[in-house]
Amino acid sequence: MPEHIKKKLLEEIKQLEHELAHELPLEIKKAAALGDLSENAEYHMAKQRQVFVNARLGQLKKRMGELALVNLANIPHDRVAFGSTIVVYDTSKDEEIEYKLVTSEESDVNQGLISTTSPIGRALVGKQVGDVATVVTPNGKRELEILKLSTIHDEAE
Structure with missing residues (x-):
């Protein structure tokens, strides 16, 4: 922790x-x-x-x-998980957005810190670069294509 x-x-x-x-x-x-x-x-x-x-x-x-x-050792090295920083392309907004997956205690959407339990976080977990995640939000469906991924292991090095 x-x-x-x-x-x-x-x-x-x-x-x-x-x-x-x-x-x-x-x-x-x-x-x-x-x-x-x-x-x-x-x-x-x-x-x-x-x-x-x-x-x-x-x-x-x-x-x-x-x-x-x-156990941080169980976090994958090549997929989105807790601690990952992800750059996605949001097709509905036609823009690139950077997110970092954090615990619910740390989340702050305005700073791009989203919880692994949030709708966006749940949609992204387990995905790899090139995958498209579909997120169901109150405003409708959003498609997020993963452009870049840096895991917690990459950031520790």
């Missing part, structure tokens, strides 16, 4: 654990002191936040476990 992703996830986990252990109990205690809990909006909001924080912590810890299992 790339270090910057691990650091980002660990920071969010640390922040949420602090909120769960220190801030939310104080909010709940303060709200409970206001009286009747059945009509106490502050109390209900704090309890809802507590449920959300617990759920998010579970998601983040599960994601950390999933990312720890990624």
Whole structure:
């Protein structure tokens, strides 16, 4: 797992654990002191936040476990996969676009960083230079011809 992703996830986990252990109990205690809990909006909001924080912590810890299992040696050297930088020709827009396949935590479409789980990412994974990937988007089908491919192994050298 790339270090910057691990650091980002660990920071969010640390922040949420602090909120769960220190801030939310104080909010709940303060709200409970206001009286009747059945009509106490502050109390209900704090309890809802507590449920959300617990759920998010579970998601983040599960994601950390999933990312720890990624074996970079299993990523192909000649096909699009996680870490690949791809230049495609988009026939619908009549332009060349560069994408880098990243984890969902890193994705930023405006910078060309797309998740391997996004519609475009899923369509490109496993393709080689010269292949055409058909992507179904809300705006219709797009055809992307792969012009250049640089895998995570090429970039490591």
